[in-house]
Amino acid sequence: MASAARRPASHLPPRRLGRVADISRTFVGAWPVYDVSPLGAEPSAQVLYVHGGGYVGELERPHWELVRTLVTRARARVVVPAYILAPRGTADRTVPVATDLLSGLIAGGGDGGTVLIGDSAGAGLALAAAQRLRDRDGEQPSRIVLVSPWLDVTMSHPDQAAIEEADPVLARAGLAEAGRLYAGTLAAEDPLVSPLRGTFGGLAPMTVFSGTRDVLATDSRELVRRARAEGTEVEFHEAVGLPHVYPLLPVPEGRAARDRIVELVRSAAQL
Template sequence: MSQTAKQATDLRLPPERAGRPAPAEVAARREGMTGAVAAGTWRTTPAPEETSLDGVRVLRFRPSGPARGLVLHLHGGGFRLGCPEMIGPYAAALAARCGVEVVCPTYRLAPEHPFPAGLNDAHTVYRALRREGARPLIVSGDSAGGGLAASLTALAAGEGAAPAGLILLSAWLDLTVSAGSYWTNAATDPLFSQESAETAADLYLQGHASSDPLASPLFATLEGFPPTLVSLGEGEVLADDARKFHAALQAAGVAAQLQTVAGMEHVAVTRGLTLTGAAETFERVAGFVDGLTQAG
């Protein structure tokens, strides 16, 4: 049996499970995000189209002309926070710069909806976008959304339907929370920590094995993965996740690029293009997308 066929056999999404209510701190942070959306914090011009793909709410950011491709981007937030609106300025800028459509889904969040609910939603949207036509379809994600993007790619590759490319921005790829960079970079990462990662992983997994390759794609079989861009800030606690995943991709024969930026904070490029390293990262992402969507 080939590695790809074996992966298709091994990677099976478990049944969805009932979750538990969100802690007060998570509920309060979500309420703050809802207020920010209502206040127009991440509003873009033109506004995205709000629609549904097989029951999953999505925002679709379109270029001014015909789209050369599609980018399915999954937002971060530790699997328990976040919304597609917060990615709006980044998605709109990428759509305008590369002439692609960027689709951002509202996937279900933990702890009310533990693993694999969010991944199921991402998979649903991915399959719906594949049915739309032959344009190159790229999967992308930041932080926990990067983990979902890599898990989705593993699932799709096992089905013989890998995307045209994969973009991982400060991705959280190992929910065992055991990487050495949680300690070595603790003082240089103000946005994420070992403690917050352990809390988020517990809310998301709720007893499911953290070593499951669809929860921690660092442990997935990577044969059949498409060209991949892995981007990180050198001082992030997730730096080891990114470097190990890039090395594993290379070992599997995948065309993988690694971008490390000194002084760049966690998911800077999706938080604001004026942040340190964000503009540099955006141009690297744009060049990667151009390479997959421009003919000739």
Template sequence: MSQQQRQEIIDLMRGAPSSDDRTPAGQRASFDSQFKDYPLGDDVTVRPTTLGGVDAVDITVEGADGQGVILYLHGGGYVVGSANTGSQLATALARRAGTPAVALDYRLAPEDPFPAPVDDAYAAYRALLDSGRPASDIVLAADSAGAGLALAVMLSARRDSLPQPAGAVLFSPWADLSLTGESMDARQALDPIFDREQIQWYADQYLAGQDPLDELVSPVFADLTGLPPLLIQVGSYEVLLDDSIRLAARAAASEVDVSLEVVAGLPHVFQYLAGQVDEADEALDRAGRFLVDRLDARSYEAARQAS
């Protein structure tokens, strides 16, 4: 897609009406409306379920019946979003990876601030392990705040000496709730979705006065040693760009295999533009291949060690 075409889409996003209701309920209604009628495909079955006592939806794409599973954690600043809003990207990855997915409806702030969402996501991961599924069959995928949550799950698993998932795909991770990345201000004129004030509002709802430097809140400051391979994708037109750049550097310094993809001229969680922007479809293709590679590699290693 040409730079002009991408810019036209950015301009449309920048000019889109936003909700004047700054309450959590108002923001949730506005966010949910964007996904209300999104078609997942006639070959997709979505079924309500629970995982570790947390509401979720099972997502099955016809023919995508590999033995692995994708645990998807939606974005929304820990205040908005749901398993339903996360189903679009969860389905896209399930289709490409050839394996089922489950999207989690973790609790949201301000009703349930930190650590409630972490507790829910970690309970879901533990439930997958407790079901007898080996960690080598589990991959995490997430966007924005959900990506920060995925990192918190992996850090919690390391703390409790539980096995790590085979890998994780992180779309535009929000990994620093202290908002210290230079891009928070330097990219504000480019970002068609967020500015510092909006991001701060979400952080305040989630933190409820707690420490933004806690590693389960802001994993960009954590020692990431022992985490599985990570794929990070981010758009260059994001105030959160530096969260991804610093997270990748932190992972590399912690001897974690990490791949960082910065796609020029695109906004926060640009993968939602699949079908409209070629680069979004291509990014999802690469993410799907990463998940396939990780599931195959860990399954091979697990079988080798068992023999």
């Protein structure tokens, strides 16, 4: 992280994305925000996509590949914030900006629906923004899609130790440190930081993807249990033997998950 602070990684979209999409960039405060739409076509729905990376990592090629899929197959306009990373970007600063961005998209969405999608840490930020928006004025997107969500930065679930032994991607110690940086002056248990500690009634219908070889699978399971208990509709996909963010990977199960996400975005356009 110290090295990244000295020489920040690029969040620019790959050049080949410009062959199939119109791409523009604006700024929301200090955040560069990319607006990616089908080339020469009117989008049928819109997506706010919040990328993962443990709150300390920039947009990378797999994130942009998902954006490409949403643009070309779902014919969606995809808004992609390159939010300020921790330790500069802490939850008390980041969640309000994400909430305002989501609210603006919903308000300007016209006839098409708005789908909120996040993966890993981005899913945590997305869910916290949806909770804050609900509490502020009752607004919600058409659907929330969470891919391998990181929802509790305390990394305190008792089942995580056993899962970690089979996880080829993540480790609890590094996640806990990244979570500490993202929390800033807030407690790690604060719902702005760890939205699993918040409430779920009144949220949009959710679709959640998780793999059993992901130490964060406990977050998905707890979210599904609590959200359903509070009356929120949840569609849950748990892939046996698959790792963190498997829907972004070039494997058959990943392609099936992406197919479902495309279906959900298309369905939102018809609401």
